[in-house]
Structures are given as C-alpha cells and as structure tokens.
Amino acid sequence: MTVRDIVERLELETLTGGEGLDREITGGYASDLLSDVMAHAEAGNVWVTLQTHRNIIAVATLKELTAVVLVNGRMADPDTRTAARQEQVPVLSCLLPAFELIGRMYQMGIRGHT
Amino acid sequence: MILPWFKADLHVHTCLSPCAELSLGPRAIVAHAAGRDLDVIGVCDHNSAENVPAVVRAARNSNVRVLPGMEVTSKEEVHLLAIFDRPEQALQLQAIVYQHLPGGNDPEAFGLQPVVDEDHEVLGFSERLLAGATDLAVEEVVADIHALDGLAIASHVDREAFGIFGQLGFIPDGLELDALELSPHTSPEEGRRRFAHYALPFLQFSDAHCLEEIGRTSTYFRIGEASTAEIRRALRGQQGRRVWLAEAAACAAAAERCRAG
Numbered sequence: 001m002t003v004r005d006i007v008e009r010l011e012l013e014t015l016t017g018g019e020g021l022d023r024e025i026t027g028g029y030a031s032d033l034l035s036d037v038m039a040h041a042e043a044g045n046v047w048v049t050l051q052t053h054r055n056i057i058a059v060a061t062l063k064e065l066t067a068v069v070l071v072n073g074r075m076a077d078p079d080t081r082t083a084a085r086q087e088q089v090p091v092l093s094c095l096l097p098a099f100e101l102i103g104r105m106y107q108m109g110i111r112g113h114t
Numbered sequence: 115m116i117l118p119w120f121k122a123d124l125h126v127h128t129c130l131s132p133c134a135e136l137s138l139g140p141r142a143i144v145a146h147a148a149g150r151d152l153d154v155i156g157v158c159d160h161n162s163a164e165n166v167p168a169v170v171r172a173a174r175n176s177n178v179r180v181l182p183g184m185e186v187t188s189k190e191e192v193h194l195l196a197i198f199d200r201p202e203q204a205l206q207l208q209a210i211v212y213q214h215l216p217g218g219n220d221p222e223a224f225g226l227q228p229v230v231d232e233d234h235e236v237l238g239f240s241e242r243l244l245a246g247a248t249d250l251a252v253e254e255v256v257a258d259i260h261a262l263d264g265l266a267i268a269s270h271v272d273r274e275a276f277g278i279f280g281q282l283g284f285i286p287d288g289l290e291l292d293a294l295e296l297s298p299h300t301s302p303e304e305g306r307r308r309f310a311h312y313a314l315p316f317l318q319f320s321d322a323h324c325l326e327e328i329g330r331t332s333t334y335f336r337i338g339e340a341s342t343a344e345i346r347r348a349l350r351g352q353q354g355r356r357v358w359l360a361e362a363a364a365c366a367a368a369a370e371r372c373r374a375g
Contacts, residue, residue, distance in 0.1 A: 032281075033274065033281060035281075035283050037283070051190060052189075053190050053286065055283055
C-alpha cells in the first residue's frame with residue numbers, strides 16, 4: 001500500500017507530497033511526543049500525530065518514515081511545509097481525530113509493531 | 115570589585131496555578147524563600163501573571179527580590195519560563211497569552227485558581243484554562259518574551275512531559291533560548307551529560323508547587339544586582355558574571371530538610 005492509496009481511500013488533504021506519495025507504507029506509529037517517535041517508530045511507518053512544528057519533518061527524515069498524517073484538521077506550519085518539500089516528506093491532513101483515523105488505517109491492513 | 119553571589123529559585127508557583135497548593139500565598143512564599151536563604155525568586159504561574167504584583171508587594175520589606183515571570187505553555191505543549199524585572203512586563207506577556215489561550219477552567223478537574231492580594235485575601239478566581247496550552251509556537255513564545263526584554267528558559271528539560279526534548283525531540287534550529295532548566299529530579303552532572311550536545315547554560319530551580327518545595331534546588335548567580343540584565347550577562351559569562359549550580363549533595367540535603375518539614 002502506497003501513501004497515495006491512503007490519501008485516496010481516507011480522503012486526506014495533501015499538504016506536501018511529490019515523489020513521496022509513491023512510497024510503500026510498511027506499518028504505522030502514533031504519538032505526539034517527538035522524543036517517543038524518535039525512540040520507537042520504525043522505517044517505513046506512516047506517523048499519525050497532532051504536532052505541526054517543523055521538527056516533525058526532521059524526525060520523519062531521521063526515522064525514514066513514509067508520511068506524516070496530521071489529525072483533527074490540523075495544518076502544517078509554513079516552515080514545516082518548506083522543510084517537508086525540501087526533504088520530500090509527504091504531509092497529509094485529516095479531519096478525523098486520531099483514534100478514528102487509526103482505526104480506519106488498521107481496517108485497511110496497516111499494522112503497528114507489537 | 116568582587117561581585118556577590120545571589121542564591122536564586124526562579125521557578126516558583128503561587129496558589130493561582132491550578133496544580134499548586136492553595137497555601138502558596140504571597141507572604142508565605144516570601145517567608146519560605148527567606149528561610150531557604152534565597153536572595154531572588156521568580157514567580158511563574160501557568161499562563162498567567164495575575165498573582166505576580168501581590169508577591170512583589172509582599173516582598174517589599176524583605177531581603178528577597180521577586181522577579182515577575184510566567185510559565186507559558188506553547189502549542190506543542192512545551193513549557194517555557196519567562197523572567198522579567200517589572201510586573202508590567204509580565205502582565206504585557208499575559209495579555210498576549212490570554213489572546214491565545216482557549217478554554218475555561220473546571221475547578222473540580224484541574225483545581226481552583228485564586229487571584230489574591232499580598233495578605234492572601236482572595237480577590238477572585240481566574241476562569242481561564244490555565245492548565246491548557248496556548249496556540250503559540252515555541253518560536254512565537256520566545257520572540258514575545260524577548261520583545262519584552264525578558265529571559266526565555268526552557269522548563270524542566272529533563273522531564274518527558276512538557277519538556278522541550280520530550281515534546282519536540284530536540285531544540286529547533288534558531289530557537290534563541292537563554293538557558294535550559296533542570297528539574298530537581300536530575301543532578302547537574304547528569305543533565306550536562308544527557309544534554310551535552312547543546313551549548314546552552316543550565317539552571318536548576320525548584321518548580322515549587324507547595325511551600326516546602328521552594329528552594330529545594332537553586333542556582334547561584336555572581337552578579338551585581340538581581341536583574342534580568344545581570345542574569346543574562348551571567349548566562350553568557352560576561353564581565354565576571356557567573357552561574358553555579360548547587361552540587362548534588364546540597365540538593366540532597368535540601369530534600370532532606372524538605373522531608374523533615
């Protein structure tokens with residue numbers, strides 16, 4: 001499943017995308033503590049969060065995450081978008097709260113590591 | 115001229131903070147600070163400075179200098195200390211913070227938020243959600259503090275919750291913090307080891323939420339007077355000004371006294 005697949009099926013807004021939209025999602029992680037994401041997310045994960053600070057792009061790049069999905073309709077800060085374009089990190093926005101979004105991703109077959 | 119050392123605890127809450135004890139009235143705070151040989155305290159309630167003027171007045175005839183301040187919650191839920199010289203500066207920051215602080219307080223869930231005078235008479239209750247977060251990014255909070263000539267210090271950076279490293283992973287490039295605060299739970303040695311990557315000075319304060327905690331850890335400043343300009347020089351090591359964190363042994367002794375009550 002690619003980033004583009006979840007954008008279409010979950011009706012996500014693509015804030016930044018580019019070539020990253022064709023990357024393969026191999027799992028998911030959800031957290032709003034960036035330190036926790038740095039410690040526990042795995043390469044290939046799609047990351048669900050409500051944080052919008054540009055540090056999310058550095059963390060996504062560092063951990064080789066496939067995409068960042070912002071929940072509750074949150075929008076990325078302007079400098080976050082700039083960094084996302086530079087680093088080719090897809091940043092997506094979803095109107096749903098995290099619990100509901102993650103449930104739908106799980107139904108699509110995306111799993112966290114256990 | 116040899117400059118004196120000032121013993122400082124620049125992170126003390128009052129009864130206004132919903133999570134703090136109601137016994138934290140202005141005169142009691144000043145008396146406890148004096149009892150701990152503190153020369154300077156900073157009054158930093160969550161997202162408000164409404165009790166700052168009362169604590170300043172309560173300290174008028176004491177040897178304790180009160181620096182007005184606030185502990186602002188950014189939209190990333192990072193806590194940042196603002197330290198000023200005059201109450202008006204803290205109240206100006208409060209005006210900005212209040213424009214960006216949504217929600218109302220539920221006293222049963224978060225606690226009472228009494229605004230008091232220097233004699234601890236209750237003047238009213240803040241109805242704002244002081245336990246909440248502003249919608250200001252860390253960069254905006256630091257810029258607002260600096261625009262008012264204040265010091266911007268990242269609170270309890272060793273704590274996962276509400277510490278800048280926990281919330282944001284690392285300090286964003288270009289964020290012009292003046293210092294990093296360690297909570298009483300981390301020794302200065304451990305703090306320096308864990309955060310050695312950052313070329314920022316460390317400070318250690320009590321984050322007192324009850325009277326007994328005031329001064330449980332403190333930082334000494336070798337400065338000419340208790341002002342933010344002098345503290346800023348000390349943080350930069352300018353003109354003979356210095357910062358010295360109380361050794362771990364002193365912290366332990368203070369904790370022992372605190373337990374003995």
